[in-house]
Amino acid sequence: MPGHGSNTESMETASAIVSLITASVAIWKTIDAAICSIKNAPARIQHWRAINRLLQTSLSRMEETMKRRKGAGLSISERKHYESIREHLQCFKDDLEDLQHKIASVALPRRFGKRTIPRQVLTALEIKLQEDPHLEKRVDRNIQLFQLSVALLSLLDPAPRTSVRPILTELHALHLQVSDDDDKLRKWKESAHDIAKDAAMREIGFTSSATDRVRVGRQPSINIQPTPQRDFGIDENFNKEELLHKIKVTQDLATRLEEAGMPTIASNFQLDAIKCGEQLREMHDHPLDMAEYVSLEERYILILISCQSYEEASFQIALNRLNDLASKVDDTSRNELFRERQTIGTLYAKLQDINSAIHFLRIALFDGYLKQQDLLAYDAEIRQTSRLLYEVYECSGMWPDLEVTKKRVRDEFGEDPVASSVEISKALGWCEKKGFTVSERDRQLYFNPLTNENGRTSLHEAALDPKMDMDVLRYLMLPEYYSLRDDSGDTALLLAADRSNYNVVEMLLTIPYLVHVRDRIRRQTPLHRCKDKRTLDLLIEAATRRNSIPPGTDWEPVDINSADCSQRTALHLACQQGRVDLVETLVAHNANVNATCLTGETPLVLACWAADTAKPALEAIVRELVSHGATWEQKFPVRRDPRKRLKARGFSNSDISELTRQPGSSTESSEVEKDASILMHLDS
Structure with a gap:
């Protein structure tokens, strides 16, 4: 009977877990009663009291x-996760039983005098923690795992209440905190990521909602040992046409997942595409050429670069992949694969391996494009490669090398490919309109004085121009202007971010260290000043890259949680302005949702008390903050309780109660968030 085995499996697995939960709760109640009998308990005992309600x-x-979920069939990933949950619950129950037995059996030395329950409990706990110093951390970690498992499994409900991205962010944060030395913990993390991947596929519309239908690939109940499966090679399962189609499908999935803000999952699909490509290369009837292979690797490396905010190791993985790719391309003749060498040089520039970037870009340019008989056919590539090579030299302060390279390019190409007489004329005309005294020599602009009567440089004026011509802006990208401030103390990047001048910000951030700046009045960073989501994405990416601040400047490192003179972060301001899109972007990149400013206000408080925020936007912001761990239970400034403000804005008690629930919750009150806040500080 279709579906019968799946229901039986689900019920057996869920019943086993429920039994362990029931037993654990019963044991804990006994322990909690004993702990609560201790008055004026020391800090280590207070810890056990604090986790009571949370547990x-x-x-x-x-x-x-x-x-x-008893009536739902189990997929392979769900089955593995259930099995992992059961293993952790069993260990958790064993820990509680050991503690219970220790409390019941401890013998007090005579010097303690009369035997009392509080004294017995205190002594038992101290002895147990000496015997097992990792007990507290293990219990705390298990509670975190249980909470995340609930949130993950709720994503597989027919109508999940939250998106995958915030829960995936929590999963990545936990991944950074723990190692893979513990086999049970490693299995839990692997199965949790599989659950997240399944949910992500549903979210982007690739699979249908969960039903009671029989699922392909279902495994037996966890009480039965799985049958070993034969490991077939990919080429045995798919023919050439199928592999080609799989490459297309997996790359499409990778793109959609990355656009949905889940690059860590996207990277797995792009890696699948690469593996299919390797299988094709092994087929004699259809060898995948090097150009196609480089294209697959390029996409994977770019996704890894975008994973930096979630997984620090992705940067090194990307660099290692690029080094392997570069060595394969280097084995070919220098006048071959010049487009691929340009791609590799561009990737090295993104990863800030300057020497390697210069090496590959120069080969692509001088041994590739400029050696072709028909230079006109490669005009766009020559100009693009030259421009990037010049930028790499500029970012590195290699001015003599830049001038030598420019001269060689002019000699071989016949003119400066990054400049043209038409562009120079446009640049001169624009500068004169903005009030500058400017001249041109060797296709470079010279200003005397550097500023116009408004006290701004040409870069400042470009930042204020919403219709700035990028061909003109290239002539204004002079290193001596990068750190100059106008009369208000702003650099060009601060102005461009403030005006949401996306194209100018994008051009300025070809010099990534320019993001590490603050204004002189409020000490705000470009992230504080930004009012546009696309521009904010650029700034966050630049802030997360490994940039060296040049010596002799007054700049300091900037990150997503940098605070201004009032200790407000960019997230504080986005919440105060009622900007749902900015809040979503910031929290997705791990902005601290519980940061407090000098007046004690969190982003949640500022969001609730923002007078001009429409009710739907306010609700969306509150949900986003809470889903990323914002706590309601803390000491708020006088008369600034966010729940009272929500009440005044027309939210009912049930609305407010529902808004305060963390992902995965369905019935608990807002007191649960107090416990979640406590848990966040248990390891500190």
């Missing part, structure tokens, strides 16, 4: 989730 709530949520 019971976590287990209650897990039990509710298991009961809710």
Whole structure:
């Protein structure tokens, strides 16, 4: 009977977990009663009191989730995750039983005098923690795992209440905190990522919602040992045409997932495309050429670069992949694969390996494009490669090398490919309109004085021009202007970010270290000043890259949580302005949702008290903050309680209660968030 085995499997697995939860709760109640009998308890005992409600709530949520999903068939990833949950619950129960037995059996030395329950409990806990110093951390970690498992499994509900991205961010944060030395923890992380991937596929519309249908690839109940499966090679399963189609499908999935803000999942699909490409290369009837192979690797490396905000190791992985790719291309003749060498040089520039970037860009330019008989056919490539090579030299301060390279390019190409007489004329005309005294020599602009009567340089004026011509801006990108400030103390980048001048910001950030600047009045960074999502994405990317601040400047490192003179972060301002898109972007890149400014206000407080924010936008912001761990239970400034403000804005008590629930919760009140806040500080 279709579906019968799946329901049986689901019920057996869920029942096993529910039984462990029931037993764990019963044991904990005994321990909690003993701990609560201790008055004026020391800090280590206070810790166990603090986790009481959080522990019971976590287990209650897990039990509710298991009961809710009893009738659903299990996919392979769900089965593995259930098995991992059961393993952790069993260890968790064992820890509680050991602690319970220790409390019951401890013998007090005579010097303690009369045997009392509080004294017995205190002594038992101290002895147990000496015997097992990792007990506290293990219990805390298990609670975190239970909470995340509930949130992950809720994503597979027919109508999930939250998106994958915030839960995926929490999963990445946990991944950075723990190692893979613990085999049970490694299995949990692997199965959790598989669950997230399944949910992500549903979210982008690639699969249908979960039903009671029989699922392909279902495994037996966890009580039965899985049958070993034969490992078939990809070429045995797919023919040439199927592999080509799979490459197309996996690349399309990678693109859609990255656009949805889930690059870590996208990278897995792009890696699948590469593996298919390698299989094609092994087929004698259809060898995948090097150009196609480089294209697949380029996409993968770019996705890895965008993973930096979530996984620090992705930067090194990207660099290692690029080094391997470069060595393969270097084995070919220098006058071959020049487009691919340009691609590799561009990737090295993004990863800030300057020497390697210069090496490949110069080969692509001088041994490739400029050696062709018909230079006109490669005009666009020559100009693009020359421009990037010049920028790399400029960013590195290699001015003599830049001038030598420019001369050689002019000699071989017949003119400066980054300049033209028409562009020079446009640049001169624009500068004169802005009030500058400017001249041209060797296709370079010279200003005397450097500023116009408004106290601005040409770069400042470009930042204020919403219709700035990028061909003109290239002539204004002079290193001596990068750090200059106008009369208000702003650099060109600060002005461009403030005006949401995307194209100018993009051009300025070809010098990535320019993001590390603050204005002189409020000490705000470009991220504080930004009012546009696309521009904010550029600034965040620049801030997360490994940039060296030039000596002799008054700049300092900037990151997503940098605070101004009032200790407000960019997230504080976005919440105060009611900007849902900016809030989503910032929290997706791990902005601190519980940061407090000098007046004690968190982003949540500022969002709720923003008078001009429409009710739907306010609700969206609050949900986004809460889904990323914003806490309601803390000491708020006088008369600034966010819940009271929500009440005044027309939210009912049930609305407010529903808004305060963390992902995966369905019935608990806002007190749960207090416990979540406590858990965040248990390891500190």
